Amino acid sequence: MYGILFQAHSGLRFIVFFALVIAMILAFIGWFGNKPYSKGNRILNLITLISTHLQIVLGLVLYFYSPYVKFSNMAATMKDSTLRYWTVEHIAMMIVAAVLITIGNAKSKRGLNDTAKHRSVAIFFGLALLIIIVAITQGGRPLLGVSH
């Protein structure tokens, strides 16, 4: 079970990452180029949102199978940088990133005009991307490669 969940979570990261990068780049182009907020933009933002939420659900299940997540002795977990990362830091940072993506997408629906919609996506998705990059590299795993 751990193996399947791990592979799924590890693999889905590519979809989350590339959808987020492309959506953010297009949002910046739309914002500074005064481009219309197209159906394509909306669909890509939705793909980013859905894949991120799915990644969170997979992560939450994986959390209970991973040998790197330990609650039995929290004092010891907090002293070990690997256990602390997977038990506390990874989940915290990724949930913040997912919240930012959710806010960016929600604000893009309520924006008064197309520039405002692009701006919300560019800023919130951009911040989420930054957090995800920092989180993955801090965990000592390759950003775009499978570790085990």
Ligand code: HEM
């Ligand atoms: C946007 C959200 C997330 C992204 C992009 C993400 C990304 C990743 C990546 C890249 C790995 C390493 C995979 C590898 O080494 O090949 C990983 C592992 C893991 N993630 Fe996430 N994750 C996210 C959310 C979460 C959440 C919310 C949880 C927990 C509730 C979680 C729990 C875990 C666990 C337990 C591992 C495996 C550690 C191990 O056993 O090696 N993830 N995640």
